[in-house]
Amino acid sequence: MAGSENQKFCLQEVLDSFQLCLSPNKEVYVERYLAGWRGLVKFLNSLGSVFGFISKDAVSKIQILVNFLNSENGSQYATVQTMVKFELDNKLVDVDKKGICPESGCRTLLRLHRALRWLELFLERLRTSKEDDKTSVMCREAYNESLAQHHPWVVRTAAGMAFFALPGRPAFFEVMNVGPPEQVVAILGKAVPLISEVYLITEELYLKHNLLDLP
Numbered sequence: 001m002a003g004s005e006n007q008k009f010c011l012q013e014v015l016d017s018f019q020l021c022l023s024p025n026k027e028v029y030v031e032r033y034l035a036g037w038r039g040l041v042k043f044l045n046s047l048g049s050v051f052g053f054i055s056k057d058a059v060s061k062i063q064i065l066v067n068f069l070n071s072e073n074g075s076q077y078a079t080v081q082t083m084v085k086f087e088l089d090n091k092l093v094d095v096d097k098k099g100i101c102p103e104s105g106c107r108t109l110l111r112l113h114r115a116l117r118w119l120e121l122f123l124e125r126l127r128t129s130k131e132d133d134k135t136s137v138m139c140r141e142a143y144n145e146s147l148a149q150h151h152p153w154v155v156r157t158a159a160g161m162a163f164f165a166l167p168g169r170p171a172f173f174e175v176m177n178v179g180p181p182e183q184v185v186a187i188l189g190k191a192v193p194l195i196s197e198v199y200l201i202t203e204e205l206y207l208k209h210n211l212l213d214l215p
């Protein structure tokens, strides 16, 4: 993973990772899920240092999960489903909010899972946007509908300031490195349902085990 966040962004790679992260029986492979996030972090890094605090947080959460994957219990972290079962069975999750296991796999993945909902909402807005629509507005609306509800004022304020630094839609599409706008829209048309499916599978699993508000 070293240095991979600084390589050139490729949306197709991100799409492939999220596609490959679903097993035939709809389990979510953690390694592929994280590969998708690493690709997104590359994109964020290419937008400039103003997004550094966001990228740093995402990288640290990816790293926590990579450490679990590389640990002696690594095989239990192969899919989100096996991770949830393993951590719950072994009381490694702070379900009673007592401050134990503050960095469990379940709570760490939950943070990325909530961010995936932001991504889904943002990409859907981008897909249906017009040439002079503002990416900062699309990003803020998607954030307010999702992640913002889980962030304290100070994080919401910092995020809100960073959104102003987003490039306009044409420059944004260029950084996406996919081709002309019609091609960007077409690839987004594939990406959004895929991301939505991964999100829904994880959401249902977390809901079933009452894990959606882990501290």
Ligand SMILES: CCCCCCCC/C=C\CCCCCCCC(=O)N[C@@H](COP(=O)(O)O)[C@H](O)/C=C/CCCCCCCCCCCCC
Pocket (backbone or CB within 6 Å): 011, 040, 041, 043, 044, 053, 054, 055, 057, 058, 111, 112, 114, 115, 118, 139, 143, 147, 151, 155, 159, 166, 176, 215
């Ligand atoms: C396909 C190309 C277009 C889209 C590319 C999007 C690239 C986005 C890449 C990464 C997204 C960042 C994911 C952020 C994860 C945040 C997890 C989180 O909620 N962390 C907070 C809570 O953690 P704990 O304290 O409980 O451990 C933490 O406090 C957050 C700190 C940083 C601020 C997060 C703000 C997130 C704003 C949404 C992302 C905006 C990116 C804009 C780029 C288009």
